[in-house]
Amino acid sequence: MEFKAGDRVHVLRLDGEKVDFYATLKDVGDNIFDLIDCSDSHYDDIGISKETDEDFGINKLDYYRPLIKLSEEQQIKKLSKLGKRLFNQLEQEDTEPPEVQYIESENKVELDNHYIVEVKKGLYVEEVGSNNHFKFTKDIKKAHVYNYKESNIRHAELVDGRIVPIKRHIEV
Known part of the structure; x- marks a missing residue:
């Protein structure tokens, strides 16, 4: 070859x-x-x-x-099985709910909607590498933030996760 x-x-x-x-x-x-x-x-x-x-x-x-070329459907099935296995392993661990922080300021501006992928309660996609290798985190502050809902649909499907809108603010 x-x-x-x-x-x-x-x-x-x-x-x-x-x-x-x-x-x-x-x-x-x-x-x-x-x-x-x-x-x-x-x-x-x-x-x-x-x-x-x-x-x-x-x-x-x-x-x-x-590499043996897999169809997109075969790749999704393979990654979906991996995501389910990781989900089941992590579900057995004790997880603490994410800490929610509030800003007490009247001079804050809400940013446009952003999105994260939640694999299960308290577990988020932190990083997506080449060939859709996923790194997960329990710290919502480290979760990968997507600017557009459409841009993370495929990642959510690959790990059997869900797209979660988040609100972010900045102080001015």
């Missing part, structure tokens, strides 16, 4: 060491790609041999294989 810049790959060998992570290839030279958007950020911007180089192969210095 011929790889090209922008391909998402499963890296299994790097510099002679067995590894297991996902990355996107970036072309930087005749016989080398750089790894970017790695599922393990430790490997970001590290060079790896192209498949045409003698160091590339299953038992050589570097080896990676293409």
Whole structure:
């Protein structure tokens, strides 16, 4: 198979060491790609041999294989199952309700509506990485804030969460 810049790959060998992570290839030279958007950020911007180089192969210095392309429906089902598993694990933990803070000022201005994704009561999406890898938080202050309701619908669906409007104010 011929790889090209922008391909998402499963890296299994790097510099002679067995590894297991996902990355996107970036072309930087005749016989080398750089790894970017790695599922393990430790490997970001590290060079790896192209498949045409003698160091590339299953038992050589570097080896990676293409990702199997899943349909969007298959991806959603896979991520939905993962979200449900995480939800069930976290539901078993004791959770404290989020602390609500009020501003006692007459000089406050309400900002436009913003939205967050609540996975379950007291658990929010904090960060969304490449390939829809989610990081969760119990601290509502750390929750990822979306400016438009439409922009987080897909994320909410992927983790079986719900879109929650929030009101934010600033003091003037």
